Amino acid sequence: MDFDLSPEEQKFSDEVEQWLVEHHDPVVMDHHRENFSQLSDTPERRAFMKKLADKGWLGMSWPKEYGGQEIEGVYEFILNEALSKHAAPQIGKGVGIIGKTLIRHGSDKLKQEFLPKILTADVEFAVGYSEPQAGSDAANMQLKAEKVEGGWKLNGQKMWTTSAHFADWYWVGARTDPDKKKHDGLSLFLIPMDHPGLEVQSLPTIGKDTTNQVFFEDVFVPDDYLVGERGRGFHMISEALDLERFTMFTLSPITNRTDLLVDWVKQAKRDGKPLKDDPQTRKTIANIATDTAVAKALSTRFICAAMKGGKPPTIQSSQYKLFTTTLSQRVCDEALDISSAAGTIREGQELAPLLGRFEGAYRATMNETVGGGASEIQKNIIARRHLGLPKNF
Ligand SMILES: Cc1cc2nc3c(=O)[nH]c(=O)nc-3n(C[C@H](O)[C@H](O)[C@H](O)COP(=O)(O)OP(=O)(O)OC[C@H]3O[C@@H](n4cnc5c(N)ncnc54)[C@H](O)[C@@H]3O)c2cc1C
Incomplete structure (x- = not known):
């Protein structure tokens, strides 16, 4: 089975990547903010979103009558992955949750008032x-x-x-x-x-x-x-939550952290000995690299494939969110263990390994396993809807 991007999708992915490299701005793109880097919460980040809007990259999957291009959701998925790889703000609540719900259920007045502003990045929710x-x-x-x-x-x-x-x-x-x-x-x-x-x-x-x-x-x-x-509020909320579970929890930050950890292990020393020679460390990073590859397969197989059909499925969204957010936390946890006592030095300090990137990231990843539906809730969804087990509460 082929889960790779089609030539057109790959072309779009390359175009976005090149554009992001050309528009690199450290004020807007800050890896140290971890998952919160997705927010457009400063004037600079809002200005960046307007540039994305000018490129026509907001609301690509929306119907043409509302200013969209009616292309498959996989393009939004590709865009968000690229944005999160660069720690840039992402297309999130406006295009996904609010815009898509208004298109399906909103009155003409609300559509006219909000949809154009979402497409031009003139409103934050x-x-x-x-x-x-x-x-x-x-x-x-x-x-x-x-x-x-x-x-x-x-x-x-x-x-x-x-x-x-x-x-x-x-x-x-x-x-x-x-x-x-x-x-x-x-x-x-x-x-x-x-x-x-x-x-x-x-x-x-x-x-x-x-x-x-x-x-x-x-x-x-x-x-x-x-x-x-x-x-009908709860029904509309449930519809939008499946979307949130993967648009808000992209894979790129996990891949970035895994790469960072592996690169660091290759050159760091503990008690004067190269970490890369330590059997336990080698085992740990090999496991992490394997699980990161599994996460990538989950992402392309379940999410990307489902988005080509238009809608993310509930069970797969839960499996993806559970696996990736747990892995994200584990990568940081293992990095702190490997760096031993120095790993606890707070972010930004000179003596902290990788300037404390993993200390900060570990705390940030705690949030990810709760926001958008806690891990236990994802397990309940998988147990009941996928495995047919009885309700436990
Ligand atoms: C950083 C962050 C940002 C957030 N942003 C938003 C936002 O913008 N808007 C918004 O509306 N919400 C937001 N949330 C809220 C988030 O959706 C909730 O925190 C989450 O749904 C869990 O709810 P709770 O915190 O009330 O915990 P509880 O529901 O009280 O759960 C406490 C613990 O019990 C477990 N638990 C609960 N029920 C069950 C069960 N039936 N079976 C097994 N275990 C169970 C949970 O998994 C958890 O471990 C955010 C949360 C965080 C951490």
């Missing part, structure tokens, strides 16, 4: 699903949306909203119908991030960046900004 009691169990959201004259009044709290401190609009799930079954009582709303009554509080993570908690006090949302049908 934050996504608010999680709450203190609704993380893995996303359907348990309790943010209250009460019907009032001309719209809705929202009260409550969201947790872990990445991007809320710089985004322009908030894509929020709220409970509109508390008397219905929990999965059927949720709706989606779009709210300007500077709306009175919204309070954003920073929430540092174990990684290097922060996410946020957001408090709502009598936030009025006009009827027009309810997305799709009332009560």
